[in-house]
Amino acid sequence: MAEATALLADIAGVGADGRRGGYSRHGFDPAELELREWFTAAARRCGLAVETDRNGNLWAWWGRPGPDAVVTGSHLDSVPGGGAFDGPLGVVSALAAVDSLRADGFAPVRPLAVVVFAEEEGGRFGVPCLGSRLLAGTIDPDAARRLTDQAGTTLAEAVAGAGLDPARLGRDDEALGRIGRFVELHVEQGRGLADLDAPVAVASSILxxxxxxxxxxxxxxxxxxxxxxxxxxxxxxxxxxxxxxxxxxxxxxxxxxxxxxxxxxxxxxxxxxxxxxxxxxxxxxxxxxxxxxxxxxxxxxxxxxxxxxxxxxxxxxxxxDTVFFDASLRDRLVRGLGGVPVLATGAGHDAGILAARVPTAMLFVRNPTGVSHAPAEHAEPADCAAGVAALAAVLGELAG
CATH class of the missing domain: 3.30.70.360 (Alpha-Beta Plaits)
Structure with a gap:
């Protein structure tokens, strides 16, 4: 059965930044494209069917894609010189949770998907959560196509180089309409859980x-x-x-x-x-x-x-604007996980973009350093395992 830390180890050499330290993995650059290939192979080993949407987001499906799906996932890109956990922990935890559910004989009643959003950090083209913004229609696609990186490459050129049609960038009602609920697991970007001595929390809001x-x-x-x-x-x-x-x-x-x-x-x-x-x-x-x-x-x-x-x-x-996650879904997660803490966050996430369109929630995993967007970002293996167990429990309840 896949473990989150083992999956993180699989990608530990991809995009390592010898000058800054940590990792530099940006939307549609060679490191991020390599991670996309890795995710596709890893998802297929978990028995999932992988597809790419019109905005470059990857979807790995357990069951036939359809409405009212339970979706989880995060992103694989980083800020310049970022840590190993921001984004990838949510992706590998989603794969590990699916593997755990399969091993327990779980059969989803609703479709279940793991998603990898493109260019969440905005480290290349300057706009954060670009894949989810395009999906949800909260950024003008013409403006998005004109975005440029420091080398002068436009987003349109970058996505074309990755085999996508830049003319199709924009709101994707078909993909958006499939999402019944979205739950994103993320390493905590702060010391809230370390101070509370708890491994997992549920998010309340985003500044x-x-x-x-x-x-x-x-x-x-x-x-x-x-x-x-x-x-x-x-x-x-x-x-x-x-x-x-x-x-x-x-x-x-x-x-x-x-x-x-x-x-x-x-x-x-x-x-x-x-x-x-x-x-x-x-x-x-x-x-x-x-x-x-x-x-x-x-x-x-x-x-x-x-x-x-x-x-x-x-x-x-x-x-x-300020994001308040769906209160009913938040409370359902808190109860199902035995009364875990509820924390606000100052960090933006794809879950925050989707919250205006679909019921959305987040799980945080303890970061003992409290440091994020830097090489010192960390999560202990035991806390990663607790995050996978919590996510598997949530997915099992929502998709069962």
Whole structure:
């Protein structure tokens, strides 16, 4: 019978990042395509029939695909230099749970599927949960096709290279209509379970969150030949934005604001940049507070740009309102699992995208480090096994 940790070991060498540490596996890049092949083979060994939908999401079916299916799964891509568990733990746990149910002689009454969503982290094309957003119709397919990675490759080109038709990207009512309930297992991205000394929890909600790009424009020039008083250096207001993000988030209880990526152009050591792009991730308990944090940061950025004689343009690249998971399904999982804890999360997930369309729930597995999106992310084998057992119990009840 398949075990989650053994399945994780199968893919431990795929996409390992020697420079950053951890893993860099991005939508439709060679590492992610290799993981897709691995998943297809692993799912077939579990007796599942695998298909790819119009948006590049993989579906492995136990039983004939049809309406009112019980669906579980997660994603296989990562952030740059991410951990081994974020995404893959949900996929391997789903396969292990199916294998466990088969070994116990379970026969689903409703169709059951394991799904792998494409480009959940947005590590290549900048928009998180891209596969589930396209599926659910929450992103314009033309805008999605125009998304580009750092090398200038468009999403349309990437999916075509993977053998898909970019013209067919977009809302998929047929696939969406098959989902009766969706349950995603995920390693916890925080210390809630470690502090509670519990291996598994059920999710209650996801913070409102979004991504914004600030482009500061100045005057490129020589670092040695240009006097300080003659400069229009966009790196200065970019630096002020980073500081403003910390101040703004600190002023709103529970808010987060993070700058994790800065891209100067042309990027030479002895060159004053002509433009600097800064990406902001902001999250809070609701839309009003999230947007208030972003507006405070934007006001500070505009003031800093004006002081340096620069311009700034702000682009919202993605946004999702607060998600409250289906209360009836949440409570059913809590009861069925013997009263496990219920936790909110600040991290976005494909389950959060689908929650507006179908009854959706999440299970969390303890992360003793509390670290995620970094190589120190971890889950103990015993807790992984507890997560598989919990997911198998949930799937068995919902599909039985």
């Amino acid at each position: 409102a969150h979004g991504r914004w790009r600030f482009r500061f424009g100045g005057e490129g020039n020589h670092a040695g030949a240009t006097p300080i008083d003659d400069r229009r250096d966009p790196m200065l207001p970019a630096a002020q934005l980073v500081l403003a993000a910390r101040r703004a988030a600190a002023g709103v209880p529970g808010a987060r604001a993070t700058v994790g990526r800065v891209l100067p152009n042309p990027g030479g050591t002895n060159v004053i940049a002509s433009t600097v792009d800064v990406w902001l991730d902001a999250r809070a308990a609701d839309t009003a507070r999230t947007r208030a944090v972003v507006e405070e940061i934007a006001v500070a950025a505009r003031a800093a740009a004006a002081e340096e004689g620069c311009e700034v343009a702000v682009t919202e690249e993605s946004y999702g």
